[in-house]
Amino acid sequence: MTARVTRTQVGIIGAGPAGLLLGQLLARSGVDAVVLENRSREYVEARQRAGVLEHDVASLLRELGLADRMDTEGIEHGGIYLQFDGERHHIDFHDLAGRSVWVWAQTEVVKDLVAARLAAGLALEFEVSGTAVHDLTADEPRMTYRSADGEQRELVCDVIAGCDGFHGPSRAAVPAGLLTVSERVYPFAWLGVLADVAPSTDELIYAHHPDGFALHSVRTPEVSRLYVQVRPEEDIADWSDERIWAALQTRLGLPGWTLHEGPIREKGITPMRSFVAAPMRHGRLFLAGDAAHIVPPTGAKGLNLAAADVVVLAQALVAWLVDGDERLADSYSDTCLRRVWRATHFSWWMTSMLHTPPGQDPFDARLQLAQLRHVTSSRPAATDLALRYTGQPLP
Numbered sequence: 001m002t003a004r005v006t007r008t009q010v011g012i013i014g015a016g017p018a019g020l021l022l023g024q025l026l027a028r029s030g031v032d033a034v035v036l037e038n039r040s041r042e043y044v045e046a047r048q049r050a051g052v053l054e055h056d057v058a059s060l061l062r063e064l065g066l067a068d069r070m071d072t073e074g075i076e077h078g079g080i081y082l083q084f085d086g087e088r089h090h091i092d093f094h095d096l097a098g099r100s101v102w103v104w105a106q107t108e109v110v111k112d113l114v115a116a117r118l119a120a121g122l123a124l125e126f127e128v129s130g131t132a133v134h135d136l137t138a139d140e141p142r143m144t145y146r147s148a149d150g151e152q153r154e155l156v157c158d159v160i161a162g163c164d165g166f167h168g169p170s171r172a173a174v175p176a177g178l179l180t181v182s183e184r185v186y187p188f189a190w191l192g193v194l195a196d197v198a199p200s201t202d203e204l205i206y207a208h209h210p211d212g213f214a215l216h217s218v219r220t221p222e223v224s225r226l227y228v229q230v231r232p233e234e235d236i237a238d239w240s241d242e243r244i245w246a247a248l249q250t251r252l253g254l255p256g257w258t259l260h261e262g263p264i265r266e267k268g269i270t271p272m273r274s275f276v277a278a279p280m281r282h283g284r285l286f287l288a289g290d291a292a293h294i295v296p297p298t299g300a301k302g303l304n305l306a307a308a309d310v311v312v313l314a315q316a317l318v319a320w321l322v323d324g325d326e327r328l329a330d331s332y333s334d335t336c337l338r339r340v341w342r343a344t345h346f347s348w349w350m351t352s353m354l355h356t357p358p359g360q361d362p363f364d365a366r367l368q369l370a371q372l373r374h375v376t377s378s379r380p381a382a383t384d385l386a387l388r389y390t391g392q393p394l395p
């Protein structure tokens, strides 16, 4: 079948946070892009994932005119609680770092980005299939795909942005041997639930417990997001709502504090891994977000790293495609990877400090408690956590 051929400056694979945000940043500088997504609009707008925006990522959305709903419906959090050994301690981000985070779900960020792109008449195609990339080291790389109505298409580009998440085709298109992969698979997973009950806390509670980690997160004033550490091979069918609430009550419970229960709307198990592929560029293909790196969710960094990548990428592509200056594109991978590794370290550190590995050595358990006590009693240590949680400044 002959493909219909069209042209754009930047072909973006993936309408997740990375691809959509990149599209907005490029449009602001007059760079043309087409975003291709293999799922439906309804699917990407409903997919439950991250929920915490770093200080500067929230500011970026404001700067792009994408924060009206976040500012009215989202919740600013000025800290988190760390709980261990029957005590709950507050880490005050405002006081320690002069910064905050925003509790505003990834699904809502995606809804606003999709709406803004479509309202501006910018190209965004859902339900495409067979997306493939070609000629990545040539001057005009190409993407081929089948549109939702079954037409075979070819998109000729100046540059391709692989924003297609961990399982997308971009990273896999880099020839074998050119990418170095660094990986750590953790011996636990998170069982997460979305519950129709008002949060029992004003800010997130990260709880260390001998039975395993638990997190009380927040979605809206009416909806709670809660997690318990489970084994990676755990079957969700073995976790009735009663069993989940019982585990949460045990791990989060404190005398004088009540965890309110409610109907569980959604539940799922997410394995935890750290993964970094380098470099994040091959010829005219640039990887961004989960396509290049994954962090365990304990540090709330996944979505924020995706945003930071595309801020760097947008600057680089505007300099290259508008001003003919390729230097930022050449340094894209190194610039991003410095931040990625700092976030990878922070996410690993939070994960290691708070989770109880199977068959944990009592010595390691004492070390975790010593670390938690240090972070909650030393102002420099707490400040370091506050600065890292609220995020490095965006470039």
Ligand SMILES: Cc1cc2nc3c(=O)[nH]c(=O)nc-3n(C[C@H](O)[C@H](O)[C@H](O)COP(=O)(O)OP(=O)(O)OC[C@H]3O[C@@H](n4cnc5c(N)ncnc54)[C@H](O)[C@@H]3O)c2cc1C
Binding pocket: 013, 014, 015, 016, 017, 018, 019, 036, 037, 038, 039, 044, 048, 049, 050, 051, 052, 106, 128, 131, 163, 164, 165, 166, 167, 168, 169, 270, 288, 289, 290, 291, 297, 299, 300, 301, 302, 303, 304, 306
């Ligand atoms: C189940 C789960 C729970 C998570 N929870 C948290 C959390 O609590 N806190 C946190 O900070 N982070 C969390 N994360 C991580 C965070 O959500 C990701 O880091 C973030 O989604 C990265 O954005 P992205 O745009 O790079 O990738 P994605 O959001 O994965 O977007 C990639 C897009 O590409 C599309 N795509 C894939 N293949 C193709 C193709 N062939 N053609 C066209 N399009 C394609 C996908 O459908 C998707 O829409 C979670 C991730 C998962 C998977």
